[in-house]
Amino acid sequence: MYRESGLSDKEEKKAEVPLKSAPGSAAEPKPALGMTDAIAVIVGIVIGAGIFRTPSLVAANVQSGGMFVMSWVLGGLVSLIGALCYAELTTTFPHTGGDYHFLTRAFGKRVSFLFAWARMSIIQTGSIALLSFIIGDYLAQIYSLGNYSSVVYAALVVVVLTGINIIGLKTGALTQKLLIALEILGILLVVVAGLFFAPEQVAASGSEAEGTTGGNALGLAMVFVLLTFGGWNEAAYISAELRSGKRGMAKALLLSIFIITAVYLLINLSMLNALGLSGMAQSKAVAGDLMKVTLGEGGVVLIGLIVSVAALTSVNATIFTGARTNYALGKDFPVFSALGKWNARTSSPVNALLLQGAISLALIGLAIFTRNGFETIVEYTAPVFWFFLLLVGVSLFVLRKKEPQRTRPFPVPLYPVTPIIFCLTSAYLLYSSLAYTGLGALVGVGVLIVGVLLLLALPTLEKWLHQQHK
Template sequence: MSRSTDTTLPGTLSVLDVVALTVGVVVGASIFRTPSLVAENAGSPLLTFAVWGLGGGVSFIGAVCYAELASAYPHAGGDYHYFQRAFGDWMAFLFAWARLVVIQTGSIALLAFVFGDYASELLSLGAHSSSIYAAAAVLGLTVLNVAGVRLGKTTQRALTAATVLGLIVIVGTGLFLAPDAAASSTASGGGSMGSSQFGMAMVFVLLTYGGWNESAYVSAELKHVQKNMIRALLISLGLITTLYLLVNWAYLSGLGLGGMSGTDAVAADLMRATLGETGAIVLSVFVAIAALSSTNATIFTGARTSFALGQDASLFSVLGVWDDGANTPANALWIQGGIALALVGVGAATRQGFESMVDYTAPVFWLFFLATGVSLLVLRRTEPDVDRPFRVPLYPLTPFAFCLASVYMLWSSLAYTGVGALLGAGVLLAGVPLLWFRERAPADS
């Protein structure tokens, strides 16, 4: 792959553009599912708020690290390109493999389970209702994408706006329409949180904050990037953190800690408690649509990454086939869909679909986040003359802090999650022998 150190992109994006992108990517279906799991592990309202605030701080530290890499090395491959420069082809290949079989496909299954949980609120299909809906979502959206159907930019913006609007409705409902009994229950309860509960709470919190790194991919196109990147990151992450804290306040006010913990559809339960069954139905429809939108977007971007892998490595050349008629990477979509369906099956077998997919993806996700932080340190040393329009403040303390946070999250996701974590790690390691074959079957240029 050609390097792009000297690539200069036109500064066409404003701070508002980057803020809209970041908020749109981060605020998705997970915020309707994870708060109950965080509350269950936190054990008290105060600790619940604390871990959500800490998640915003960790996300900001990581985002500024990504911003330096993206502005210094503008490239469509993103992390793939950083790893290739800092560590060589082997790390880049393992990252691409992980995206194909763990990170992206696991995220598709995870989001599909959110759809399944809320669709089951509308019409239950039995003991495996959520898994049936999740599988139908993966299959249906894959077929649509193979046919060339994809969400347009205007539709994506509308759905993002609808998601934020829905969260504002939840905030208003929980804070101003909550039953007095539920609201008073949040005042009590000052439990403690052990290390295992804290680790699991942070796994779910940072999953919900996930996606802020997408803003780093457009940093090279941001006008006056030296001063505006920090502004865009501060504004977007500040908005997201504030919104997440308000949503959790609403959940606690409307349901209390006990009512919030352990439910599969916390937003629907809040609407049911305040506005009755009609409110729960309306909210479940909205969340199901938001989850489908997130799932479709993940299917779309994941298939393009897999297509790039097929173009770069002849071992995976079957992925690098483009359907000119439908203008889609059809083979990549079908294979990605098949893997995601298999992961839905894993979730169905454990009867904890969403949690199982978090277990499956989290260790691998944090391993490569750690590698990104290390790559920043490596490239600062090995390529000191590269122009860096944006530099991480308080270097090297900031990237060290990000690496330490990533190490802790990697350890937490391995130590405190279930068998899914071992499965995800095993699937990643299965890519190591493929390196040997790849070296003997180099990609066609």
């Protein structure tokens, strides 16, 4: 049976030492990832297809080119504050369960169970389905397979990348590095096209102040900016598998945020230079319009391939980290024990990957009945994600109080100001995601309520399982 708060003595002792398998014990995660692997996973999750969609939405809500650029700089700073908080948590409590482990130590297994349920049924699987749809939509334009081309392509993406990660950790990490290399090449092409091949009349005015219809909605602009920066917190799920140890995790987080911010600034400066602020605000496909005005019709096909690679990079990284929470859930709750099995040969949680893939395919299948699947999944995931990110921020304060004697290799600078800013930002994004979304958000909250009901039934289920094993 689970305990309502805290960890068992056995789990506390286990948390003090690196996760590795003792002779004759069940297989567990081993430190097998290098620094570049960790950075590739973090950068790959964050820099996805979103950066090719959201700049036009940000441009529509600011008054000048300077404010537009500043909003992306501010997004990087807010993300850096969050990364500093996560650096303390991941270096103090390295564990393959990531946020799940932090929430367990701070609030007990009831809260962490709901988090694991949310990641399994809403957050990660919704993100995987969302990104796979982006790829499917672009590939369907290049080669149609019929009325359900996007659905078929999206499903193939989930099946293939899940299979690659089941084959093994090294294969998944190698695939991630290859994809991110292709993604960076594509981004460099967009940057060069926007900065050096823009029409002269646009380039001359692109950075000047240009009023927009939504110029007083900087807060809404920041919602889109911070959503585009989202995903760096996935580093928590590989903290126990990093060879360079605790300090290496903090370094990987901070370097990743600097890389992401620099890339985002370059992309947005190139778009601003090629289209101007008003041109970006009016664009429905800002990256496509940039390539069209700089390289012609051929550039439109090229940007489709670049966006597909960017989305593939994020899908692979999301599959890689998402299954780790399911694994942690299986280790703690007998009802889900099948998920808590680690394959020592491939160094991957095979059952957890299979379940995650199946739920993602089910969400993709919903598109057969509705063509608003993309927007619905965005609404479906956002409120739940920001709610639990806020709880992780609060857990830093709770764990400081509950475990003051614990060695903290990387204490968050300027405590408590830094984590307070992180919590306030997460709370604002939670409010925004509920205020600006519709039915999808209610469905996501409904699925979370189903998790609450399942939590209440867990003691009965575990008692029944115990009797069956007698």
